[in-house]
Amino acid sequence: MRESISAPFPAIGLSARAEALKPSSTLAVTAKIKTMVAAGVDVIGFGAGEPDFDTPAHIRQAAILAIESGRTRYEPTPGTMEARSAVARYMNRRHGFDVDARNVIISVGGKHALYLAFMALMNDGDELLLPAPYWVTYPAQAQLAGGTVRIIQGRVENGFKITPSELEAAIGPRSRFLVINSPNNPTGTMYSPDELRALAEVVLRHPRLIVFADDIYERLVYGPHPFVSFATIHPELATRTVTFNGLSKSYAMTGWRIGFAVAAPHVIKAMDALQGQMTSNITSFNMPAIVTALEGPQDDVEKMREAFACRGARMYERLCAMPGLACARPEGAFYAFPDISALLGRRDEMGTELRSSSDFATSLLEQARVAVVPGEDFGAPTHIRLSFATSLERINEGLDRMEAWILSLR
Numbered sequence: 001m002r003e004s005i006s007a008p009f010p011a012i013g014l015s016a017r018a019e020a021l022k023p024s025s026t027l028a029v030t031a032k033i034k035t036m037v038a039a040g041v042d043v044i045g046f047g048a049g050e051p052d053f054d055t056p057a058h059i060r061q062a063a064i065l066a067i068e069s070g071r072t073r074y075e076p077t078p079g080t081m082e083a084r085s086a087v088a089r090y091m092n093r094r095h096g097f098d099v100d101a102r103n104v105i106i107s108v109g110g111k112h113a114l115y116l117a118f119m120a121l122m123n124d125g126d127e128l129l130l131p132a133p134y135w136v137t138y139p140a141q142a143q144l145a146g147g148t149v150r151i152i153q154g155r156v157e158n159g160f161k162i163t164p165s166e167l168e169a170a171i172g173p174r175s176r177f178l179v180i181n182s183p184n185n186p187t188g189t190m191y192s193p194d195e196l197r198a199l200a201e202v203v204l205r206h207p208r209l210i211v212f213a214d215d216i217y218e219r220l221v222y223g224p225h226p227f228v229s230f231a232t233i234h235p236e237l238a239t240r241t242v243t244f245n246g247l248s249k250s251y252a253m254t255g256w257r258i259g260f261a262v263a264a265p266h267v268i269k270a271m272d273a274l275q276g277q278m279t280s281n282i283t284s285f286n287m288p289a290i291v292t293a294l295e296g297p298q299d300d301v302e303k304m305r306e307a308f309a310c311r312g313a314r315m316y317e318r319l320c321a322m323p324g325l326a327c328a329r330p331e332g333a334f335y336a337f338p339d340i341s342a343l344l345g346r347r348d349e350m351g352t353e354l355r356s357s358s359d360f361a362t363s364l365l366e367q368a369r370v371a372v373v374p375g376e377d378f379g380a381p382t383h384i385r386l387s388f389a390t391s392l393e394r395i396n397e398g399l400d401r402m403e404a405w406i407l408s409l410r
């Protein structure tokens with residue numbers, strides 16, 4: 001009989017890449033809430049970046065039918081022609097973006113599509129221009145791909161959006177990539193079509209710049225501006241933009257892991273080759289579900305959007321009424337992003353000084369059992385992010401608790 005190896009295992013050195021990587025703080029908050037809830041703690045979670053709705057029934061049925069009819073084997077790596085064509089038709093129909101299946105790759109969530117694009121296009125030392133606040137994954141992936149990151153700090157008074165002159169001033173000799181994420185995670189704000197066109201003019205003056213347009217929240221829009229996909233602003237931008245989108249947020253399908261990228265065919269080919277060595281195709285029985293989601297009834301998407309609009313308005317109203325908080329009105333996605341700087345330096349009931357948004361979030365969770373995400377990892381250390389992807393009752397209850405906790409600070 002073989003002897004079993006007992007822990008502790010001898011320490012194995014990690015790669016410099018793994019050592020340098022910061023784990024996702026948003027996923028960490030979600031995991032912490034789930035652990036607390038499993039332990040019986042009544043936590044109100046404003047941490048999650050995912051809809052609380054179930055995937056619409058007709059989409060679920062499409063996948064069930066696919067499994068039952070034996071759709072269980074390997075599929076083409078970038079997605080089936082049917083699924084890629086459905087994405088291309090969607091881009092045409094909704095955004096007037098004239099593309100076909102060769103311009104599309106389907107990946108394991110928008111997150112993996114983004115990683116493939118960084119790996120396919122970025123060389124060591126290339127610089128990513130990243131407007132802050134930003135989704136935590138962009139700098140992490142750029143770093144994994146060997147790039148550097150130059151932050152362009154959005155100003156609160158401009159809804160955290162960068163201006164053409166701020167963009168122009170940030171562009172240096174190594175700048176190769178610019179992320180545009182509108183509607184934005186974490187701020188919930190969104191560029192108007194005119195603001196985007198003005199940024200596009202700057203990009204057009206710098207032929208080396210490639211834009212990563214992250215459109216994942218494009219269906220969740222509540223403000224005065226219509227959504228415009230960056231690549232459609234000018235024919236040249238269509239060739240210099242990689243557009244990211246997916247089914248996670250719009251169709252309440254976060255766990256299915258279906259994202260896609262739209263780009264020039266040679267870029268898609270390179271991403272396909274990378275995906276072929278990483279994950280191969282996404283789950284086989286999800287392919288028909290993609291076609292059903294994009295081309296079937298869209299009523300559920302609109303119903304969810306209306307519910308988010310109503311919840312966002314309530315959350316915004318209540319946050320604005322709380323002492324010490326200042327908040328921009330959410331215009332898209334499902335996040336409110338209040339400024340908590342007036343409360344920093346106060347002490348909670350245990351006498352702990354709140355010196356940072358992390359201290360703020362930790363005390364709020366421990367004492368009021370309300371989970372929010374601190375702003376540090378989004379590049380906004382005096383803000384917190386609250387997701388309103390939860391019911392109105394939970395929003396009211398959580399904000400009651402938060403208000404009482406704020407009033408108790410000294």
Ligand SMILES: Cc1ncc(COP(=O)(O)O)c(C=O)c1O
Pocket residue numbers: 049108109110111112135181184185214216245246247248254257258259
């Ligand atoms: C801004 C942004 N882009 C992309 C994604 C990727 O989503 P998924 O990988 O579920 O498609 C997310 C998810 O949180 C996001 O917030």
